[in-house]
Amino acid sequence: MNDIEAKARLRNRIRALADQIDRGADLFLGTTLASLLKTTGKPLHELTLDELEAAHSDLLRRRDRLGRSGDDSD
Numbered sequence: 001m002n003d004i005e006a007k008a009r010l011r012n013r014i015r016a017l018a019d020q021i022d023r024g025a026d027l028f029l030g031t032t033l034a035s036l037l038k039t040t041g042k043p044l045h046e047l048t049l050d051e052l053e054a055a056h057s058d059l060l061r062r063r064d065r066l067g068r069s070g071d072d073s074d
Helices: 003-024 031-040 049-069
Strands: none
Touching: 003 031, 003 049, 031 049
């Protein structure tokens, strides 16, 4: 897989994770992506592969924290 394909796949994963986070936290859709733009200073399509990988990892951590904080199974 070349860098262009890898970046496209990561962008799609990031968009899906951001939507999942927004829905789970009862936020307006697009809030997490707007936060990412503010943090990086770049729109998603301008991020490098390394920046996309870092953003994806950060969103995975956010989603996991959101899942733990909303777990009422006890």
